[in-house]
Amino acid sequence: MPEESAPVISRTIDARGSFCPGPLMELIRNIREAQPGDVIAVLSADAGSRTDIPRWVEKAGHRMVGVFPRDGYDEIVVETLH
Amino acid sequence: MQRIIILGGGVGGTLVANLLARKLHAEIDRGRVAVTVVDATGDHVYQPGFMYIAMGAEREQSLRRAERGLLDRRVELVVGDIVRIDESRRAVELGEGTRLIYDYLVVATGSRILPEAIAHFNEEAHHFYTPDAARRLRRALDAFTGGRIVIGIAGMPYKCPPAPLEVAFLIDSELRDRHLRDRTEMHFCSPIGRVFTIESVSEMATPVFVEKGIEVHTFFNVDEIDPEQKLVRSLEGEELPYDLLILVPPHKGAQCVIDSGLAPSSGWLPTDRETLQVKTAPDAPDGTKAPRFPNVYALGDATDLPLSKAGSTAHFEAPVVAERIAAQVRGVEPEATAGTYTGKVMCFFEIGGGKATVLQFDYNHPPRPPKPNRFWHLGKIVFNKTYWHTVPKGRV
Numbered sequence: 001m002p003e004e005s006a007p008v009i010s011r012t013i014d015a016r017g018s019f020c021p022g023p024l025m026e027l028i029r030n031i032r033e034a035q036p037g038d039v040i041a042v043l044s045a046d047a048g049s050r051t052d053i054p055r056w057v058e059k060a061g062h063r064m065v066g067v068f069p070r071d072g073y074d075e076i077v078v079e080t081l082h
Numbered sequence: 083m084q085r086i087i088i089l090g091g092g093v094g095g096t097l098v099a100n101l102l103a104r105k106l107h108a109e110i111d112r113g114r115v116a117v118t119v120v121d122a123t124g125d126h127v128y129q130p131g132f133m134y135i136a137m138g139a140e141r142e143q144s145l146r147r148a149e150r151g152l153l154d155r156r157v158e159l160v161v162g163d164i165v166r167i168d169e170s171r172r173a174v175e176l177g178e179g180t181r182l183i184y185d186y187l188v189v190a191t192g193s194r195i196l197p198e199a200i201a202h203f204n205e206e207a208h209h210f211y212t213p214d215a216a217r218r219l220r221r222a223l224d225a226f227t228g229g230r231i232v233i234g235i236a237g238m239p240y241k242c243p244p245a246p247l248e249v250a251f252l253i254d255s256e257l258r259d260r261h262l263r264d265r266t267e268m269h270f271c272s273p274i275g276r277v278f279t280i281e282s283v284s285e286m287a288t289p290v291f292v293e294k295g296i297e298v299h300t301f302f303n304v305d306e307i308d309p310e311q312k313l314v315r316s317l318e319g320e321e322l323p324y325d326l327l328i329l330v331p332p333h334k335g336a337q338c339v340i341d342s343g344l345a346p347s348s349g350w351l352p353t354d355r356e357t358l359q360v361k362t363a364p365d366a367p368d369g370t371k372a373p374r375f376p377n378v379y380a381l382g383d384a385t386d387l388p389l390s391k392a393g394s395t396a397h398f399e400a401p402v403v404a405e406r407i408a409a410q411v412r413g414v415e416p417e418a419t420a421g422t423y424t425g426k427v428m429c430f431f432e433i434g435g436g437k438a439t440v441l442q443f444d445y446n447h448p449p450r451p452p453k454p455n456r457f458w459h460l461g462k463i464v465f466n467k468t469y470w471h472t473v474p475k476g477r478v
Binding site: 018019025028031032052055056059060061 | 238273274275279301303305317318319364365388
């Protein structure tokens with residue numbers, strides 16, 4: 001998905017100081033408190049997050065908006081569906 | 083007089099105190115330095131043994147000793163509840179209004195369990211993180227005659243990462259011995275995408291689950307327990323019925339470090355991975371380091387370091403803290419190697435059937451567990467039995 005069409009981010013989790021599975025656990029903690037339609041961005045410098053988070057999002061039935069490489073980290077954007 | 087206060091009389095606190103007493107004995111004897119341990123109960127508890135109470139191989143009495151008896155005679159012990167740390171005044175407030183002033187502070191306040199954070203946990207789920215809970219699980223296992231056992235992890239991080247896997251493997255072995263295994267379905271639930279956080283350990287353990295016929299459910303984050311239907315539901319939408327439910331409860335750091343503004347709501351203290359000094363804030367996203375409190379250290383479960391919450395971590399961190407504080411007291415630089423924590427951890431890992439393996443790793447070297455065998459199982463038993471004479475006294 002082109003980045004320009006990404007939805008508006010409602011919350012950003014800066015997990016760049018955290019190691020796997022920290023960023024995923026932070027996302028899960030936030031999703032527990034989120035409303036359907038909320039868009040959450042996780043900033044992670046841990047390469048494992050690039051695969052772990054999309055796999056979890058698929059299993060949990062949310063929507064992966066995308067994994068966007070930034071300067072030394074990834075911005076992983078997820079839309080909460082339920 | 084320079085005052086060193088150590089909060090917590092667990093593995094980390096006790097070992098730091100004894101190592102400091104050894105390094106600074108002359109200064110302590112001359113009245114120039116005082117080392118004080120503050121502990122809520124005055125008892126030292128060997129928590130790794132709780133799992134063995136549940137497995138019917140240990141008694142609580144063997145896991146508890148008076149902290150005073152483990153401390154060097156040069157170390158003072160104060161029994162009291164820690165209410166608050168006032169870093170700006172370098173003071174620790176205890177219950178009943180006592181204030182202790184420090185020049186150096188070591189926070190070794192460990193972690194605590196919060197089963198009540200999940201509705202119906204206490205009535206429905208078993209665990210092995212207290213002696214009472216472990217005995218209750220033992221009774222449930224004794225009464226078990228077959229059915230569905232669900233073992234899972236209801237929060238990360240938690241104490242002793244291999245423990246829930248070990249419990250699954252040991253229960254499998256027990257049920258085989260009792261000829262109940264063919265009447266039992268076993269399920270293991272992991273909150274992440276594999277059975278263990280460290281990939282190499284997961285690669286070792288996954289085939290063991292397959293071999294033992296324990297069904298693995300990854301990305302299973304416990305959302306609710308339904309006591310009427312006897313179901314545990316995950317955030318990911320999976321439902322597992324159970325006859326016996328065993329869950330690692332959610333964990334947090336000590337309330338006093340949250341109340342003191344030193345740790346976020348998780349209770350894990352932002353800690354420098356090499357010096358073990360407590361940070362005034364997490365490091366900035368661009369890598370800029372936040373200031374460290376020069377005189378406040380944390381170790382063991384209390385830190386936010388990405389390492390096992392286990393006595394072993396505290397065991398290998400304690401000499402670093404002792405080296406750094408002793409150097410500061412003497413006004414010299416700490417010895418570079420002894421004063422730098424490399425992330426070293428070593429722990430045993432039971433596989434069941436009288437076999438175990440060992441996990442040894444540091445920040446830069448992931449564990450490469452050897453093939454499980456009887457030697458490492460015996461190693462764990464010997465380590466547990468000799469603990470009182472070795473680790474707290476700094477003999478290993």
